[in-house]
Amino acid sequence: MSGFRALVLGLSSVVFLVVAFHVVLYRSAYTSSGFAFRESSKTLDRITILEERLSLLQESVTALKAEKAASIEIAAATVGEQPQAVRLAPSSTEDADCSLSGSCREAVPIHAEPSGSPEKKCELLFHMIWTTTDRMDDRHFRSIESVFFHHPYACLDLYLQMGKVEKDKRHDELRSLGYTLRLMDIEKELPLLFEGTALEKWYADSETKGWREGKNWFSHWTDAFRIAVLYKKGGVYIDCDVILMNPFTAVRNALAPQAGEGTQKKGDLNGAILVFDKGHEFLSHCIKEFANTYKPEVWAYNGPELLSRVLARVWRGQIDLKHDRVVLLPMSRFYPVWWNEMKIMYHITTEQTKEWHEEQWLRWAATCLGFHFNGHFTMKETVEEHTFMDRLFHYFCVLCTGNPKAPHEQGHT
Numbered sequence: 097m098s099g100f101r102a103l104v105l106g107l108s109s110v111v112f113l114v115v116a117f118h119v120v121l122y123r124s125a126y127t128s129s130g131f132a133f134r135e136s137s138k139t140l141d142r143i144t145i146l147e148e149r150l151s152l153l154q155e156s157v158t159a160l161k162a163e164k165a166a167s168i169e170i171a172a173a174t175v176g177e178q179p180q181a182v183r184l185a186p187s188s189t190e191d192a193d194c195s196l197s198g199s200c201r202e203a204v205p206i207h208a209e210p211s212g213s214p215e216k217k218c219e220l221l222f223h224m225i226w227t228t229t230d231r232m233d234d235r236h237f238r239s240i241e242s243v244f245f246h247h248p249y250a251c252l253d254l255y256l257q258m259g260k261v262e263k264d265k266r267h268d269e270l271r272s273l274g275y276t277l278r279l280m281d282i283e284k285e286l287p288l289l290f291e292g293t294a295l296e297k298w299y300a301d302s303e304t305k306g307w308r309e310g311k312n313w314f315s316h317w318t319d320a321f322r323i324a325v326l327y328k329k330g331g332v333y334i335d336c337d338v339i340l341m342n343p344f345t346a347v348r349n350a351l352a353p354q355a356g357e358g359t360q361k362k363g364d365l366n367g368a369i370l371v372f373d374k375g376h377e378f379l380s381h382c383i384k385e386f387a388n389t390y391k392p393e394v395w396a397y398n399g400p401e402l403l404s405r406v407l408a409r410v411w412r413g414q415i416d417l418k419h420d421r422v423v424l425l426p427m428s429r430f431y432p433v434w435w436n437e438m439k440i441m442y443h444i445t446t447e448q449t450k451e452w453h454e455e456q457w458l459r460w461a462a463t464c465l466g467f468h469f470n471g472h473f474t475m476k477e478t479v480e481e482h483t484f485m486d487r488l489f490h491y492f493c494v495l496c497t498g499n500p501k502a503p504h505e506q507g508h509t
Contacts, residue, residue: 218251218276220345221331225255225282225321227314231262232336234498235489236471242340242492244275251276255285255321269495289324294387307392316392319399322367323382330374337471338368338430339488341464347371349378350423351403354431354468364396365403368468369430378422381406425465432460435470441484442477453484460484476503 222243226232232240243252254267258281270277290296298320302308307316322333332344354366372379385406391397407422433441440448441456460467467488479485479501489500 217249220250222252223325223333229260234500236336241494245492246343253278255280255282294384298387310392312395326372327379333370335368338466340466352425352430364400369466429465438470450482456484
C-alpha cells in the first residue's frame with residue numbers, strides 16, 4: 097500500500113475510535129435514563145448522525161484494508177470435487193459475454209473475497225423457491241450463481257415443482273464444478289416445514305376454503321414458505337430476483353425495509369432477503385401472526401406488512417435500533433433502488449449517463465449485500481450496455497452463460 101493510503105488508513109482508524117467513543121457515550125447516556133423515550137429529538141438526531149459517520153468510517157477502513165490484501169495474488173484452483181476457493185470474473189469481455197469496456201475485473205471495485213472453506217462445507221445454508229413451472233430464465237438463474245460466487249462451500253436448497261419443471265442442465269453444470277445445489281420438491285417439503293406450527297392448519301384450510309384459487313395464492317404461499325423454512329432450518333432466504341453483491345457470512349438475524357410496492361407502504365420491511373437463526377423468536381411470532389390474521393384478498397398483508405406489524409408490536413420502541421436478536425439494516429444494504437425507479441438501472445439516458453451508472457456500480461458493489469432487481473416489474477426491459485444492470489448480471493456469476501440482457505415474457509418475483 098502506498099504511503100498516502102497508509103496515512104489515510106491510520107487517520108481513519110484514529111477518527112473511527114473518536115467517533116465510536118462519542119457514539120457509545122451518547123447512546124449510553126440515552127438508554128440509561130429513565131426518561132429514554134422522552135429525550136429531545138435534537139439528541140436523537142446527533143446520535144443518528146454520529147452512528148452514520150461511524151458506519152461510513154467503518155466502510156472506508158474496511159475498503160482500504162481490502163485493497164491492501166488484494167495486492168497479494170490469490171491462486172484459485174479446483175481440487176477434485178471442491179469448488180474454487182476464489183472465483184474471479186473472466187479477464188476479457190469475450191469470455192464473460194460481457195459488454196463492459198475493458199475487462200469485467202477492472203470495472204469492479206474491490207470487495208470481500210469469497211467466504212467459507214471445504215472443512216466447513218454447508219455451514220451456510222441458502223433457500224430459494226421457484227413456484228412456476230417455467231424454466232428459470234437467465235436473469236433469475238444469475239441469483240443462484242451469485243450465491244456460489246461469494247460462498248463456494250455453501251449449500252443452496254432450491255424448491256421447485258418437481259416433475260412439472262423442465263430439466264435444467266445448468267443444475268448439473270453447477271454440481272460438476274463442486275457446488276452444492278439441492279433440488280427440493282415443494283409439494284413434499286411444504287407440509288413438513290409447516291408441521292407442528294400454526295401454518296399446518298392454515299395450509300390444510302387453504303385447500304378446503306378455496307384460497308389456492310385466489311390471485312394472490314402463489315405470493316402468499318411464498319410468504320409462508322420463507323418464514324417457515326428459516327424457522328425450521330435457519331440460514332439465508334433470498335428471492336430469485338436478488339443478486340448477491342457481497343458475502344453474507346457476517347450477517348445474522350437481519351432484514352431491511354424497502355420503499356412501497358403496490359399496497360405496501362413506504363418503509364415496510366421486505367422479505368426478499370431474510371437472514372435468521374433456526375427457531376428464532378421473531379419467526380415464531382410471524383408464523384402465528386400469518387395463520388391467525390390471514391387475508392387471502394390482500395397481497396401485501398401477509399408479507400411485507402406482516403413483518404412490519406410483528407416487529408413493531410413485539411419490539412415496540414426499538415424499530416429504528418438494533419435489537420439484541422433482530423437487526424434492521426439500512427435500506428441501501430438490500431434495496432438501494434426503489435421498485436418504481438428500477439427501470440432506470442437498465443438504460444442509458446440524458447440524466448442516467450454512462451458515468452452515472454459507473455458511479456452507482458462502484459458505490460453499491462462496495463456497500464450493498466444483495467440487490468433486489470424486482471423481476472416482476474422489469475422482465476420486459478432490455479439491458480443496455482454499460483448500465484448498472486449490465487454489470488450486475490455479468491459479474492457475479494460462475495457459469496456466466498446465457499443472455500440475461502434480453503427481455504423475457506415470464507415474470508417472477
